[in-house]
Amino acid sequence: MTWIRETATPVTAGDWSFELRDDDISTIRFHGVDVLRSVRAVARDRNWATPQWTISGVADVPGGIRMSLRTRQLGADLDASLTATADGETLTVVFEATSAVEFPTNRTGLVVLHPPQLAGSALRIEHADGTEDTTAFPVDIAPLQPAFDIRSLVWEQEGLRVTCTFDGDVFEMEDQRNWTDASFKTYSRPLALPFPYLLAAGETVRQSVSVTAEAVPDVAVPDAVAGTAAATSGDAHAAPAGAVATAAGAEALAFVDAGTMPAVSVGASTAPDAGPVPVPVGADLLVEIDLGWAGWPAALARAAGSGLPLDVRLVIAARASG
Structure with a gap:
């Protein structure tokens, strides 16, 4: 295992x-307003x-950047580029990848x-045939x-009308909070279609997403001061102290003093190579050691370096009876 240091x-x-975080185009903002958490290119095997x-290079291009990508893992042999360019109110991200081999993906x-702040916001969907539906990001x-x-x-x-237009495949959305990731993900290749499918040797995938942000008529884009004022004014609808307010001013979460936090154990990583210096968190550190794995001494030594009491549990292969 290699530790990722973004x-x-x-x-x-x-x-x-x-922001460029490794191969991820993240924290996408228009006039300082967070519009998207990220856009990235992914490849998945069968x-x-x-x-x-x-990443073999990042180059400046008119209006933005182009990132050159390559992977030679898990049966994939892809040379790719990820380009992000701005033109006024529109930011366009284009992904192109050519496969050197047949790749079941x-x-x-x-x-x-x-x-995740979009939860509850009205959402209009335009389909591939031009028809439209209205729904909302799930609460x-x-x-x-x-x-x-x-x-x-x-x-x-926040005073903006945002339009995301997708090209190159049919896309759909899932709620990433099912997997403890605070986001909604729009991705290509509907899950109802058969998979894996085959990228032929020499085949090129080209997809794009264009995001346009326009000011909503008669609605001002709020700044940090305006957002704070709603919670500190004498408005009867202002959120109570300690609450986190949504863009619409609705109370989302309130913290209440409920006494001493119970003891919490945290789990130790079992990565064999040198990782970041652990910061002591929790009452003790749970370490599961598989004695059949050659890297267990290094994992145990790193856990001991946390300074926390260790809760060590051994994983031992069961013997067949008789």
Whole structure:
């Protein structure tokens, strides 16, 4: 296992800004308003394992950047590029990948993460045939996809009307909160279609997402001061002290002093190579040691370096009876 140490490189492109975190275009903002959590390119093999991209270079292009990517893992042999360019109110991300070999894949293309603050916001969906539906980003965790057959998505937030238009495949959305990731994910290749499917040797995948942010008429884009004023004014509808307010001013969460926090155990990583220096968290550290694995002494030594009491549990192969 290799530890991932992300470094954030800020990029400004016209009215847009974002961060490059490894191969991820993240924290996408328009005039400082968070519009998308991230856009990234992914490849998945037939078992949903993820070949990791190697970044061979990042170059400036008119209006943005182009990232050159390569992977030679899990049967994939892909050379790719991820380009993000701004033109006024629109930011466009284009992914192109060419496979050198036949590659059975469950998904190769773009995924978009929407921020969890959109929960409850009205959502308009344009389908591939031009028809439209209206729904909302789920408030409660949705076990099934909240949107199918997506050509474009339209919603409003913080005085902006945001339109995301997808090209290159049929997209759909899932609620990532099912897997403890606070986001909604729009991805390509509907799960109702058979998988894996085959990328032929020499085949090129090209997908794009264009996000346009426009000011909603007669609605001002709030700044940090305006957001604070609602909670500190004499408004009878202001959130109580300690509450977290949504963009619409509705109370989302209130913290109450309930006494001493009970003791919490945390689990130790069993990665064999040197990792970050652990910061003591919790009352003790749970370590599961598989004695059949050669790397267990290193994992145990690193856990001991946390300074916390250890709860060590051994994993021993069962012997067949008789």
